Every structure is written in C-alpha cells, then in structure tokens.
Amino acid sequence: MAGRPETPGRRPARGRRENQRLRTRKDLLQAAARLLETGVTPGMDEIAEAALVSRATAYRYFPSLEALLLEAPLQAEAPDPEQLFADDGESDPEARIDRAVDALQRMAYANAPQLRLMLSHSLARPARSDRPRRQNRRTQLIEAALEPIRLQLTQAEYRRLCRALALLIGTEAMIVCQEVLQIDERAAREASRWAARALVRETLAGRRHA
Amino acid sequence: MAGRPETPGRRPARGRRENQRLRTRKDLLQAAARLLETGVTPGMDEIAEAALVSRATAYRYFPSLEALLLEAPLQAEAPDPEQLFADDGESDPEARIDRAVDALQRMAYANAPQLRLMLSHSLARPARSDRPRRQNRRTQLIEAALEPIRLQLTQAEYRRLCRALALLIGTEAMIVCQEVLQIDERAAREASRWAARALVRETLAGRRHA
DNA sequence: GAAATAATGAGACTATAGTCTCATAATAAG
DNA sequence: CTTATTATGAGACTATAGTCTCATTATTTC
Incomplete structure (x- = not known):
C-alpha cells in the first residue's frame, strides 16, 4: 500500500x-x-x-x-530570556527592556518574510482550538526584563505595563513600521525602544509619586 | 471591442x-x-x-x-479626524489622544473579521509597488489629536511620538490583544489608552525638563 | 537471497485565482 | 431608426493547492 x-x-x-x-x-x-x-x-x-x-x-x-x-525553522532564533540576562547583574529596568526590545526586533527583521507569512496564515481564518497556536516569544522576554522591578509594582501596574510593552515589539510592530509608517529597520527599532523605555519610566515615576 | x-x-x-x-x-x-x-x-x-x-x-x-x-467598505467607518475634534475646544493632549485611541479601537473591533482578512491578504506576499496599498486611518487621527502640542515639540520629538502611538492602535494592536495577550476588547482598549497617555505625558515632561 | 512491508514517484483529478477572446446587449450620437 | 461605441457575459485557458490511486523502489525480516 x-x-x-x-x-x-x-x-x-x-x-x-x-x-x-x-x-x-x-x-x-x-x-x-x-x-x-x-x-x-x-x-x-x-x-x-x-x-x-x-x-x-x-x-x-x-x-x-x-x-x-x-x-519551518527560523533563520535566527529568538534569544532565550534566561540567557539574555544571565551574564551580568544589570538591574536598570530601562537598560534591560532596551536589550529585550533590541533582541526581539532584530530577530523579527531577520525572519521578516517568514514571520509575515506565519501571521498571514494565522489571520486567514478565525481562531480554532484545534489549530496550533502561534508561538509567543515576547511575553517571556518582557517578564524577564521586568523581573527586577516586579515587586515594586502592584499587580495591576505590572500587568498593564506588560500588555503595553507587548504592543510595541514583535511581528506586529514590525508590520506597522513596514506597512503603515514605512520606516527602515533602524528607525523601527528606535521607535520601539524609546516607547518601551518611556513606559517603564512612566510606570516607575507614577509609583514614586503615589 | x-x-x-x-x-x-x-x-x-x-x-x-x-x-x-x-x-x-x-x-x-x-x-x-x-x-x-x-x-x-x-x-x-x-x-x-x-x-x-x-x-x-x-x-x-x-x-x-x-x-x-x-x-470594500467597512461596516463601521473610522471617525473623521476633523469631526472628532471639531465640536469642542478640548486642548488637553491626553484627553484628545484618549478620544482618538478609543474611536479607532472601537472601529477596529467592530470590523475585526474583515480587518483580519485584509491584513492577512496584505501580508501574504511581499510588498510590491503595483499592489494596492492598505488604508491608513491611524496616522491622520494621531496627527489631529496631537495638533495642539505639535508646536511645543521638536520635529524629532513629534515624529517619535507619532510613530510610537501608531504601534499602540489599529488592527495590529487588536491582533496582539486577541492572539498574544488574549484579553477582551475592554481590556485591550484600556491597555492602548494607558500607554498612549503615558507616551504623551512622557514627551511633554521631557520637554519641560529640557 | 526471498518475502513482506513501508516509503516513494508519477500522474490523474478537483477547485479557485487570474487572463484572454469573442459574441451580445445596452447606450449614445447621427 | 441606424450606427458606432461601450459594458457585459460566456467560456476557454493557465497556474497552483490539495487529494487520491497505483506501480515502483527501498528496507526490514526470515
């Protein structure tokens, strides 16, 4: 047979x-x-x-x-969160977010064609439970980056910050920069980086004044 | 013929x-x-x-x-920027951004199936000059909302803020909230709104301290 | 080595996107 | 009304995704 x-x-x-x-x-x-x-x-x-x-x-x-x-395997894999922050004792949250944003956006652009296709396919039909869920690299990376300040924040603040940061990085952010803003990779990284830093700063500032 | x-x-x-x-x-x-x-x-x-x-x-x-x-026309059209800010003399930039974010995200969720398909199609193949460009509602809305403070900012600051805000709203932000964060519409709007306000605040604060 | 079993290749088949040609129907101009 | 023009319909044609069948080849087992 x-x-x-x-x-x-x-x-x-x-x-x-x-x-x-x-x-x-x-x-x-x-x-x-x-x-x-x-x-x-x-x-x-x-x-x-x-x-x-x-x-x-x-x-x-x-x-x-x-x-x-x-x-199909990605050309450049996403950095392992553990590994990205393992070597040094960097505790400045902005610097850590910077590193996470940079790493993820470089990965996204390195795999741009494939990630676009993967997203396209996942959007083509409404979510179904039997369909393999898309990978999620960004949440782990964000949580790892915020680890040093997690305890300084209320759960609501922490969750709010994580969600907002998730909007700024990853495949979708790359898409917006390519299709809507039409800026190059460097400018895109710059935009994500600045916004991410600003949100962290704003969260910590609000904490201090409260 | x-x-x-x-x-x-x-x-x-x-x-x-x-x-x-x-x-x-x-x-x-x-x-x-x-x-x-x-x-x-x-x-x-x-x-x-x-x-x-x-x-x-x-x-x-x-x-x-x-x-x-x-x-294809959307079920619920995006609000006209002129009209959204026409009736009152609201000049608080955070309140204006709030209104813009809210309006666009409500529109996005009202047209979620169609917008997902449109995005899917536009991602299916690499950008080609002869391919119809996707609609862009968010830029106009953002610029209209920031109009009162535009002159207080340098061009670099203004552009940076516009780009960052574009990452927080629109179809792609909705996708992230649905697929990655898996939160409902209300929580999604909340996330976009807080982040947008924070970025405006941060930009103006940096301006004052400079 | 021979038999049983499993992977493969070749090719027919359906469905849909998109192109092209030609005949027909509808409209405008005289 | 007649004629030229223009939109439309019908259908043939190509290309690719995906399915299915059957013969062939390769591997395992005895």
Missing part, C-alpha cells in the same frame, strides 16, 4: 524505518526555510523539488503548505 | 456611461463587504454572483480579489 509514513497524529512507531522518515521530514523543512529566506512564498512544488522529493511525498509529511511553512 | 470600463489607472472619461460603471463598482464593493462580515474570505465567484455580475466583469473593475477586498 501507499500509506502515510508517520502522519503527525500517529504514534512514533520507532522500530520501522524511522531514520528515513526523519531525514525526509528534515529535508523538507530545511528546503522550505531556505526558500522562505528569499521573501517569496514557495509553492509545494518548489519545496518538494528543492528537497529532492516528490510533491506527493511532501503532502504525506505535511497536511498543507501552511503546516510546512509554520514548522 | 470588449475593453476595460474605467480601469483605475485610466482617466475619468466622465461623459460616457459613467453612472453604469459607478453602479457596477459599488455593487461589487457592497457585495464583498456583505460577504466579508461573515468572517470567511469570499471568492471572486461568490462576490460576482452576489453582485449580480459576471466574474469577468468583476475582474474588469478590480485587478485582483485582494484589491477588491482592500477597497
């Missing part, structure tokens, strides 16, 4: 021809990632061809082009 | 059969808007059928499905 070679939902079945399947899967994801870096949405044909695999096989491993693109 | 009936780029040619063309165009846009409100992306076939027009005619008026969807 033709059959599916380990459709995502199936159990591992680790005894039988696992390496071959893992290699095919990896080849597809790598080919997709390579093509995505060009900024043009690759078709299933192109990806399959680049992976030296037939189109039918590609569909055996991924139920749709979208699923493949969503799993 | 078959011919195009006033392709967007052509000159008005206002003498010859203009009403017929305007009516067809309006019918297409209205049909698209009606279908979009269901939250599902309509196909050109569906729109043309709903507009009682052939598919070929639809393509004569709009170069692509995307172009049609981008021009």
Whole structure:
C-alpha cells in the first residue's frame, strides 16, 4: 500500500524505518526555510523539488503548505530570556527592556518574510482550538526584563505595563513600521525602544509619586 | 471591442456611461463587504454572483480579489479626524489622544473579521509597488489629536511620538490583544489608552525638563 | 537471497485565482 | 431608426493547492 509514513497524529512507531522518515521530514523543512529566506512564498512544488522529493511525498509529511511553512525553522532564533540576562547583574529596568526590545526586533527583521507569512496564515481564518497556536516569544522576554522591578509594582501596574510593552515589539510592530509608517529597520527599532523605555519610566515615576 | 470600463489607472472619461460603471463598482464593493462580515474570505465567484455580475466583469473593475477586498467598505467607518475634534475646544493632549485611541479601537473591533482578512491578504506576499496599498486611518487621527502640542515639540520629538502611538492602535494592536495577550476588547482598549497617555505625558515632561 | 512491508514517484483529478477572446446587449450620437 | 461605441457575459485557458490511486523502489525480516 501507499500509506502515510508517520502522519503527525500517529504514534512514533520507532522500530520501522524511522531514520528515513526523519531525514525526509528534515529535508523538507530545511528546503522550505531556505526558500522562505528569499521573501517569496514557495509553492509545494518548489519545496518538494528543492528537497529532492516528490510533491506527493511532501503532502504525506505535511497536511498543507501552511503546516510546512509554520514548522519551518527560523533563520535566527529568538534569544532565550534566561540567557539574555544571565551574564551580568544589570538591574536598570530601562537598560534591560532596551536589550529585550533590541533582541526581539532584530530577530523579527531577520525572519521578516517568514514571520509575515506565519501571521498571514494565522489571520486567514478565525481562531480554532484545534489549530496550533502561534508561538509567543515576547511575553517571556518582557517578564524577564521586568523581573527586577516586579515587586515594586502592584499587580495591576505590572500587568498593564506588560500588555503595553507587548504592543510595541514583535511581528506586529514590525508590520506597522513596514506597512503603515514605512520606516527602515533602524528607525523601527528606535521607535520601539524609546516607547518601551518611556513606559517603564512612566510606570516607575507614577509609583514614586503615589 | 470588449475593453476595460474605467480601469483605475485610466482617466475619468466622465461623459460616457459613467453612472453604469459607478453602479457596477459599488455593487461589487457592497457585495464583498456583505460577504466579508461573515468572517470567511469570499471568492471572486461568490462576490460576482452576489453582485449580480459576471466574474469577468468583476475582474474588469478590480485587478485582483485582494484589491477588491482592500477597497470594500467597512461596516463601521473610522471617525473623521476633523469631526472628532471639531465640536469642542478640548486642548488637553491626553484627553484628545484618549478620544482618538478609543474611536479607532472601537472601529477596529467592530470590523475585526474583515480587518483580519485584509491584513492577512496584505501580508501574504511581499510588498510590491503595483499592489494596492492598505488604508491608513491611524496616522491622520494621531496627527489631529496631537495638533495642539505639535508646536511645543521638536520635529524629532513629534515624529517619535507619532510613530510610537501608531504601534499602540489599529488592527495590529487588536491582533496582539486577541492572539498574544488574549484579553477582551475592554481590556485591550484600556491597555492602548494607558500607554498612549503615558507616551504623551512622557514627551511633554521631557520637554519641560529640557 | 526471498518475502513482506513501508516509503516513494508519477500522474490523474478537483477547485479557485487570474487572463484572454469573442459574441451580445445596452447606450449614445447621427 | 441606424450606427458606432461601450459594458457585459460566456467560456476557454493557465497556474497552483490539495487529494487520491497505483506501480515502483527501498528496507526490514526470515
């Protein structure tokens, strides 16, 4: 029989021809990632061809082009929050936010074409519970950056600040800068950075005066 | 000859059969808007059928499905900046920003399904000069709100503030609140509003201390 | 090595976006 | 009314996403 070679939902079945399947899967994801870096949405044909695999096989491993693109590895990964603040004892909250904003926005721009596509696909249909949720890198990064001042704030203040900061960074902020403001990456980073600092400053100032 | 009936780029040619063309165009846009409100992306076939027009005619008026969807009228229109600040002499910049943020976010949530689709389409492919640009309501609204304090700021300060505010409102901010933060409309408006006020306050405070 | 099993390739098939051509219907001008 | 002009409808055509079937190839097992 033709059959599916380990459709995502199936159990591992680790005894039988696992390496071959893992290699095919990896080849597809790598080919997709390579093509995505060009900024043009690759078709299933192109990806399959680049992976030296037939189109039918590609569909055996991924139920749709979208699923493949969503799993394609990012060119530059988001920095690990732990690691970003691990080396030094920097406790100035503005400096820490600065670093987080900078790291995330650089990552976003480095993966701009792919992130745009991922967002586009996730918006194409109304949220469904069975659909894989989109990754969320920014919340962890923001919380890590605010860690030193968390206890100085009420829960309401902290939550309010976290939410506002989430609006200033990540894929969506990049989109606004590209499509609406039409400014380059450097100016975009500048804008996010200034706003983030200002919100932290404002929060702490309000705390002191209260 | 078959011919195009006033392709967007052509000159008005206002003498010859203009009403017929305007009516067809309006019918297409209205049909698209009606279908979009269901939250599902309509196909050109569906729109043309709903507009009682052939598919070929639809393509004569709009170069692509995307172009049609981008021009489709929103269910609740964004408030006219002039009108929003016309009636009273409110000059407190924070109050004005408050009003602008509130108005735009209410509009965004009222048109959430359609705006999500519009954004999705505009992200699906890399920006191309021949592709219809997306609408931009927020910039005008922000500038109108900041009008009373514009002269108190340097151009750099003003531009910086405008850019930062653009990150806090509009479709993308709504997306972040829905998908990343997963908060309801009221909490989202609250977040945008507080952040916008804080940035205005911070800008003016920095001005005074300088 | 031979048999059973699983992955793959080739290709037919459907659906929708978009293009193009030609015939027809509606309108304006004489 | 007649004629030229213009919008429209019908349908053929290409391209790509996605599905499905079947033969072939590669791997495992005995």
